[in-house]
Amino acid sequence: MKTGMLAEAGKAIGTATRARPKRRVLPLDYARRRSIQALLAGIFVFLYFPIVALVAFSFNNSRRNVTWQGFTFDYYVKAFNNASLHEAFTNSLIVAGVSTLISTALGAMLGLALYRFRFPMKGLVDGWVSLPIVIPEICMGVAMLAFFAAMDIQLGLATITVSHIAFTIPFVAVVIRARMAGFDQSLEEASRDLGAGQWQTFWNVTFPYMGPGLVAGALLAFTLSLDDFVITFFTSGPGSTTFPIKIYSMVRFSVTPEVNAASTVLIVLTLTLTVIAMVIQGRSGKQMVGK
């Protein structure tokens, strides 16, 4: 009896919702269900609240307060005038710049070789070169530290750069390989048939096609290097503090609006570079589809 009433009520609700066709939810359209929407909203608040609060409170006119005291740029001015932050930022740019140049060149060659050639034990080589991506950073960090110590090499900007190149090469290779997957090899054949040599074909046909992949790979390598903390932590010596290392030592002391201002600068910089990289990759992807 009760279940019958429930069914009737259900039908009534059913017709009520059917009367408004806009709200009808298809069975697989999970993103339109209220319960899923609530869950999604909760997850995104969880993902974004800490970072948004950090950025917002770098503009807060109070040193240690969780309530809003008014808008100010003071802490940005302070961070900008902080000589050691300045130096750390310069160091980070030097390391990221140099390591990007080398790792983009090497990674692109590796990606091209893996895309183009069949060779014995390729699966193994594939796994080996992607190992820097998968192993926990701390393992690689202490390994680099042990290596430089064993070779009696003084830790400094050079050791940081060398380590950054090692862990960014595989990322560049992945990007280049993905880019080359859309390459039409008959273009190379045509070039050869028309009398161009192997090098001429490479520089005039293959290399220009790689272009967007190279830019995206370089931007990725740059942001990874700029952002890296753990590996840098183990390979930096006194006097070679990078931006994240400096932020870390400031945070260990106290979380101030000044640190938040410095962090916001880093966030804005990496996000901008990443968005540029994604736009370039997206555009080149569309080109591929267009062909």
Next chain:
Amino acid sequence: MQDWRKNKLFFAILMAPSAFWLVVFFTIPLAIVWVYSFGGRGPEGQTLIGFSFENYRRAVEWIHLGIIWKSIVIASITTAACLLLGFPLALAIAFAPSRLKNVLLLLVILPFWTNLLIRTYSWIAVLRERGFLNFGLEWLWDRADLLFTFVGMPDLFGEFQPLRLLYNLPAVVIALIHVHLPFMVLPLYATLEKLDRSYLEASLDLGASQWRTLSSVTVPLAMPGIATGVLLTFILSLGSFLAPDLLGGTEGLMIGNLIAHQFGPSRDWAFGSALSFLIMYATFIVLWIRSTVASRSQTGLGI
């Protein structure tokens, strides 16, 4: 694809520089640590080369085993929570209309591109005693207090005591979930996106409920993605260093901190190397499981 023998010179030119770099500045360093892991510590903190399993035996002594066990528990809780949150999220994104899908995907990926250190320490301001969460709770508390005063029960709650939310194990877990959720969502999304929807529709048409369809059709079909996401999240959180370091206090220490300590103040590199290679062995096992799962699911889908 070309056979390397057909164009040896070009192949060598392309492969040699990065192969050289990755051998010298990646493989040899790892090999050194591996060799150290069988060595010992000299009286002045120098590392002695030798061959014994002493360091590995020390790793399973009670005092260290506790930290290793805690790390495994933290990594497991993180992985489970990421799966529980990430699966509905990935499902909603995969089946969303394409415009919304791109927006949602971007929203998941963006935090991923924010600095790990910043994302980790951003939780300090949220969780500390005078932080956002306690502040919000105090606000709610005061409202509730006011309400009860109105109905004639003043001071029922008493003064608000801020909760200790920072420098403990839950703080580490929260930050790790925050950091690793995208690593779970992306592989899940990749498989759910490719999944043949007609199976799900057939299940629903034949009268199975949404839950039944989810448990008997969607989840089994999404198994390769689930395996990738779970293994990736587990390994990455097992090797965490920053979250326990900044948010864990003494209660939330993990293997990563123990390793850093051996290479830092303790100057026992041999023991640190052994601990580091314990994580490496775990990584290799996980990679091996993943490749077997991948090959099995490939044959499985052929039915």
